[in-house]
Each structure stands twice: as structure tokens, then as C-alpha cells.
Amino acid sequence: MKMTEKDCKGILVFAEQKKERIHRVSYELLGKGKELAAQLDCPLCSVVLGPPDMDVAELIYRGADIVYHITDPMAFAAPDEVLYEQNLVRLIRDVKPEICLFGATNFGRSLAPRVAAKLGAGLTADCTHLAIDQGQLVQIRPAFSENILAHIQSTAYPQMATVRYKEFNEAPRDTNRKGQIKAMEAYVSDNSPVKILEEIVKEDFDIADANVVVAAGAGVKAKEDLKMLQELAELLGGKLGASRAAVEAGLIAKDHQVGYSGNRVKPSIYIACGISGAPQHIAGMKESGIIIAINSDPSAPILNIADYAIVGNLYEIIPKMIRKLKNMKS
Amino acid sequence: MRIVVLVKQVPDMERVKFDCEAGRVDRSSAGTEINPFDLNALEAAVSIQEQLGGKIITLSMGPAAAEDALKDTIARGADESVLLSDRRFGGADVKATAKTIAAAIKKLGGADLIFAGIQTVDGDTGQVGPETAGYLDIPHISNVDFISAYSETDITVVSNVMEGSYVKKSSYPVLITVTKDINQPRLPSMKRKLSARKAHIPVWGYEELQDYIREDEIGLQGSATKVKRIEVPPAVTRKGQVWRENVEEAIDGLVEVLKKAKVLEV
Numbered sequence: 001m002k003m004t005e006k007d008c009k010g011i012l013v014f015a016e017q018k019k020e021r022i023h024r025v026s027y028e029l030l031g032k033g034k035e036l037a038a039q040l041d042c043p044l045c046s047v048v049l050g051p052p053d054m055d056v057a058e059l060i061y062r063g064a065d066i067v068y069h070i071t072d073p074m075a076f077a078a079p080d081e082v083l084y085e086q087n088l089v090r091l092i093r094d095v096k097p098e099i100c101l102f103g104a105t106n107f108g109r110s111l112a113p114r115v116a117a118k119l120g121a122g123l124t125a126d127c128t129h130l131a132i133d134q135g136q137l138v139q140i141r142p143a144f145s146e147n148i149l150a151h152i153q154s155t156a157y158p159q160m161a162t163v164r165y166k167e168f169n170e171a172p173r174d175t176n177r178k179g180q181i182k183a184m185e186a187y188v189s190d191n192s193p194v195k196i197l198e199e200i201v202k203e204d205f206d207i208a209d210a211n212v213v214v215a216a217g218a219g220v221k222a223k224e225d226l227k228m229l230q231e232l233a234e235l236l237g238g239k240l241g242a243s244r245a246a247v248e249a250g251l252i253a254k255d256h257q258v259g260y261s262g263n264r265v266k267p268s269i270y271i272a273c274g275i276s277g278a279p280q281h282i283a284g285m286k287e288s289g290i291i292i293a294i295n296s297d298p299s300a301p302i303l304n305i306a307d308y309a310i311v312g313n314l315y316e317i318i319p320k321m322i323r324k325l326k327n328m329k330s
Numbered sequence: 331m332r333i334v335v336l337v338k339q340v341p342d343m344e345r346v347k348f349d350c351e352a353g354r355v356d357r358s359s360a361g362t363e364i365n366p367f368d369l370n371a372l373e374a375a376v377s378i379q380e381q382l383g384g385k386i387i388t389l390s391m392g393p394a395a396a397e398d399a400l401k402d403t404i405a406r407g408a409d410e411s412v413l414l415s416d417r418r419f420g421g422a423d424v425k426a427t428a429k430t431i432a433a434a435i436k437k438l439g440g441a442d443l444i445f446a447g448i449q450t451v452d453g454d455t456g457q458v459g460p461e462t463a464g465y466l467d468i469p470h471i472s473n474v475d476f477i478s479a480y481s482e483t484d485i486t487v488v489s490n491v492m493e494g495s496y497v498k499k500s501s502y503p504v505l506i507t508v509t510k511d512i513n514q515p516r517l518p519s520m521k522r523k524l525s526a527r528k529a530h531i532p533v534w535g536y537e538e539l540q541d542y543i544r545e546d547e548i549g550l551q552g553s554a555t556k557v558k559r560i561e562v563p564p565a566v567t568r569k570g571q572v573w574r575e576n577v578e579e580a581i582d583g584l585v586e587v588l589k590k591a592k593v594l595e596v
């Protein structure tokens with residue numbers, strides 16, 4: 001059965017939870033969703049899949065009018081796209097929202113297309129803006145290494161999009177807000193063809209939350225030399241980032257990579273050391289507050305997007321900076 | 331064992347020029363290549379085939395020129411290729427692309443394993459893989475950077491989702507999307523290159539797929555999203571202060587900037 005414009009109403013935000021902690025992108029979607037709902041004069045709903053005793057009132061405090069809480073003691077403890085999809089598709093067919101929003105997390109980017117396929121809906125990936133035009137959702141996403149912004153509209157219902165983390169402001173928290181929580185047992189909770197055997201626990205390094213990033217590029221020649229960058233980062237209360245060239249040269253782990261196929265960062269200060277400024281690198285850091293570049297090549301493209309740049313040898317400049325900062329501190 | 335690998339021919343994004351006024355990639359400014367992540371998908375298939383045997387079929391939807399990309403996949407280890415090409419497939423969004431690919435896989439008689447790249451460097455949605463699995467009604471595992479085990483009946487992989495690494499095991503059929511970290515694609519051998527040149531790549535248009543998909547499900551007509559407008563974002567203007575000669579002065583200047591930004595507080 002195909003959904004048409006006439007039967008669809010309301011906005012549905014998928015709230016991603018892990019160990020009953022809701023991903024912050026969900027609050028950002030509720031913040032934006034509230035604005036869109038006001039323009040469309042429709043309710044803002046959220047759906048969360050988790051154990052029955054999970055506290056989901058936070059989604060109401062963050063602006064949801066109705067929270068659909070699909071419950072199962074076990075099924076949603078691990079990221080099983082098939083089970084999540086089967087439950088979401090059933091809910092969406094019942095609730096018939098006109099708009100469905102997912103965070104463009106790794107899980108959201110994996111789950112949303114499955115749901116869209118099952119519904120025969122369109123899906124726009126990685127949106128950075130959303131707007132309403134004549135009652136329709138306009139989904140805006142960067143394309144071609146962020147050179148252009150495409151304005152996309154869906155021609156089928158629901159209108160679906162995944163939205164990038166840290167693009168919108170989180171909905172403010174209001175513990176006096178009232179809303180409805182509709183808890184329901186999972187439609188489907190077993191028989192997934194995929195078995196999740198275990199979660200490998202890794203060191204928890206997240207470059208995305210750093211206030212200062214000191215990033216190493218191919219201009220940094222040896223692993224040893226990272227020590228001075230690390231020292232500079234520590235003096236500024238920051239973390240080490242890297243270009244793909246530095247990661248591929250084996251200088252540093254992939255978690256540190258900034259860019260199109262790495263992490264997107266938005267620190268207040270970004271210091272690019274020996275990074276040329278390829279579009280794929282810039283895509284991941286261009287929204288930083290202040291961009292500082294240290295590069296020996298006066299024609300390096302990074303200089304065009306830097307607020308402050310030093311044309312020179314990083315092996316001379318960084319030790320001098322460290323010395324100066326240390327002197328100031330003592 | 332039948333393994334299908336989804337590959338797309340894309341412009342070389344490290345060289346391609348961008349026409350800001352027209353808001354599009356100037357495709358004549360650079361050559362084409364196989365989407366880099368799809369080479370990782372192919373390599374994963376080849377290394378499994380080396381142990382288990384079976385057949386690898388690469389599948390691509392695109393213009394006639396994409397035949398070159400498919401020949402390259404044969405040089406790199408694929409046994410057969412099929413090119414999905416028809417003017418009526420043009421203008422396809424993710425939905426129409428995934429449905430057309432799914433129809434072709436059905437016509438091939440299905441697959442035990444399907445590999446796709448995590449994303450393309452031009453379309454860059456990362457959605458074609460999971461949607462294809464959705465339309466085939468089979469499971470998928472995404473963002474896979476490690477294959478731990480496989481057999482004639484199932485595969486175990488590490489999938490990076492929800493800020494974690496999960497070991498997932500699936501029976502066949504299953505579709506897997508891979509990252510660059512999963513392997514190092516090998517180069518084609520001289521011998522395979524020569525035989526690839528002579529390989530015949532069948533081209534399937536809508537006629538060949540009509541038992542599996544309706545004409546209103548392909549191309550522009552089968553798409554559920556439309557690009558309404560392309561906007562070229564204004565170049566962000568940054569302060570752009572550059573120090574060239576005097577390093578001491580430059581460092582003093584930078585320290586002032588850091589002070590003002592309040593990142594020097596002890």
C-alpha cells in the first residue's frame with residue numbers, strides 16, 4: 001500500500017539509543033523538527049526502540065508531542081538493522097508520518113535506506129539544512145566534495161532524510177513539557193538472519209569533541225615527530241588530528257583522520273601542520289572557528305582558507321611555539 | 331558459491347575540476363576510475379573465492395563507457411561482468427538504482443554474497459548497498475572493515491556502527507558494504523589484463539530486466555527524489571593573514587590569537 005500526501009501527517013524523528021543513552025543527534029533533530037512542525041502545523045513525534053524500563057521522557061522534554069516506545073527486553077540492545085527496520089516499517093505504516101528523520105550516524109546511514117526501500121520511499125543522505133516550501137520538505141545536502149549544495153525534494157511519502165550530526169542546535173530541555181508516551185511491544189523481536197556475537201571494546205578516542213585540533217599532514221615526516229605536535233596540542237588543551245596522507249603513511253591511527261572519509265570536526269581552533277588542503281581534507285574541518293596553517297609551500301591551497309598562516313618549516317616553527325607557550329605558562 | 335560485487339565508474343575526484351558557475355563537475359577535466367571503495371569490495375570477494383571457489387560477477391549500472399571499468403574488474407579477479415545500460419535508466423536516484431540492480435541480481439538467479447563499497451565518491455550517499463539489500467529482501471551488514479571467518483554457509487565480519495565495533499555473523503544471502511580499511515586491493519596481473527581486454531561484457535537494458543521490474547520503476551520515472559536546485563555556496567572568507575618571512579613575529583602573532591581565543595588558560 002502506497003502512502004499518499006492526503007493520509008500522511010506529522011513528523012517522526014528516530015531516536016538512536018545505545019545502552020539506553022540517546023544519541024545527541026536525536027535532540028538536534030527534535031530541535032529542527034519542532035520548527036518544521038510549527039510551519040506545517042502538525043505534531044512532532046519520536047520513536048525509540050529499547051527495553052521496556054528505559055526512561056524515554058527525555059524525548060518529551062526535548063520537544064516530542066508523542067513518543068512511540070517500541071519495547072523488547074533484549075532485541076534492541078545491539079544494532080541489528082533487520083530487526084530495527086521491521087519494527088520501524090510497521091510503525092511508520094500505522095502512524096503515517098509525512099516526514100521521517102534519522103541522524104546520519106553510521107547506524108542511521110545503514111538503517112534508513114533499508115526502511116526507505118521497504119516503504120518504497122525516497123531518501124536524501126547527509127542533509128545539512130532542512131526547510132519547508134509550499135508544504136513540502138526541502139532537503140539540502142552538500143555534494144561533490146562539498147562544492148555544491150543540492151536542494152532535493154521527495155516525490156513519494158514519507159519524505160525521508162538522514163541529517164548530519166552537529167548541524168542543528170539541540171532542542172532545549174524543558175522538564176515541565178507534557179506529552180504522550182505510547183509504549184508498545186515489539187512487532188518483531190527475533191528470527192533475524194544476522195547474529196550479533198559481541199562488541200569489541202576499543203579505546204575511546206573521539207576527535208569530534210576536541211576544542212582545539214592540531215593536525216598532522218604528509219609534511220610531518222616521521223612518527224617521532226608527532227611528539228612535538230602532541231605537546232603543542234596538550235598545551236592548548238587539544239587533540240591530535242591528521243590528514244589521510246598521514247594516516248596512510250602509518251603515522252597515526254585512522255580515528256584521528258579528519259576529512260571526507262574521516263571525521264568532521266568543528267573545534268574553535270584548527271592548526272593544520274604540513275597539510276596541503278585538498279578538498280577532501282577541507283570538507284572535514286572548514287567549519288572550524290579559527291583555522292591556522294603552517295606550510296612551507298606559499299601556494300598550498302590550505303592558505304586560502306586559513307585565518308592565519310605561516311609560510312615556513314614546521315620543524316622550526318612548532319618547537320619555537322612550544323617554547324614560547326611553555327615560558328608563558330611558567 | 332556466487333558472489334556479486336557492485337561497482338561504479340566515477341570521475342577521478344582528486345583531479346577533477348569543478349565548474350562553480352555551472353555547479354557541476356567538469357567530467358572532461360579528469361579520467362574515470364572504479365570507485366575506490368568498490369576495489370576493496372572486489373578484493374574481499376577475490377580473497378574469499380581463493381579459499382572457497384565459486385564465481386565472482388561484477389555488476390555496474392552506467393553509460394556504455396563503464397564497460398572499461400568492468401573490464402578492469404575482470405583483470406583484478408572477477409570471472410564475469412554485466413553492464414546495466416539503457417537510456418531509460420538515466421536520471422535514476424538511489425531508489426531506482428537499487429531497484430534496477432536488485433532486478434539484475436534476480437535475473438542472475440540471486441547471489442550468496444553481495445559486496446558493495448561503503449559509498450561512492452561522486453554520488454556519495456552510501457545508500458545504494460543497503461537499499462539493494464532492502465529490495466532483495468535480504469539482510470545487510472554495513473561499514474565492515476574486517477572479515478573474521480567465512481564458510482559455504484555463512485560469514486562473520488566486524489561492522490562499525492553505533493560508535494562501536496560489532497562482530498556479526500550472517501547466513502547467506504547477505505549484502506556487505508566495506509570500507510577502505512578492510513584490505514589492500516591487489517593490482518591486476520599482466521596475464522589477466524590481456525584476457526580482460528578480450529572479455530565480452532554483456533549489456534542489459536530494460537528489455538532484459540522486464541520480467542523483474544516495471545518500466546515505471548526505472549530511471550527518472552522510478553525515482554522518489556528530485557534535485558530541484560543546485561546552489562553554489564559562497565566561498566567562505568577567512569581572515570587570511572599570512573606571515574612569510576619573520577618566524578618570530580609570526581609566532582608572536584599566533585600566540586596573541588590563541589590568547590584571544592582563550593585556549594591558553596592554565
Ligand SMILES: Cc1cc2nc3c(=O)[nH]c(=O)nc-3n(C[C@H](O)[C@H](O)[C@H](O)COP(=O)(O)OP(=O)(O)OC[C@H]3O[C@@H](n4cnc5c(N)ncnc54)[C@H](O)[C@@H]3O)c2cc1C
Nearest residue numbers: 217218219243244245259260261262274275276296297314
Ligand atoms: C575519496 C577520497 C577521500 C579522501 N578522504 C580524505 C580525508 O578524509 N581526509 C584527508 O585528509 N584526505 C582525504 N583524501 C585525500 C586528499 O585528497 C589528499 O590526498 C590528502 O588530504 C593529502 O594530505 P596532506 O595534505 O597531508 O599531504 P600532501 O598533499 O602531500 O601535503 C603535504 C603538505 O605539507 C607541506 N610540507 C612538507 N614539508 C613541510 C615542512 N617541513 N614544513 C611545513 N610544511 C611542509 C607541503 O608543502 C604540502 O603542502 C581523500 C581522497 C579521496 C579521493
Ligand SMILES: Nc1ncnc2c1ncn2[C@@H]1O[C@H](COP(=O)(O)O)[C@@H](O)[C@H]1O
Nearest residue numbers: 336391446447449450453455456457458
Ligand atoms: N550505478 C551503480 N552501479 C553499480 N553499483 C553501484 C552504483 N551506484 C552505487 N553502487 C554501489 O553502491 C555503493 C554505494 O554507492 P552510493 O550509495 O552512491 O554512495 C557503491 O560503492 C557501489 O558498490
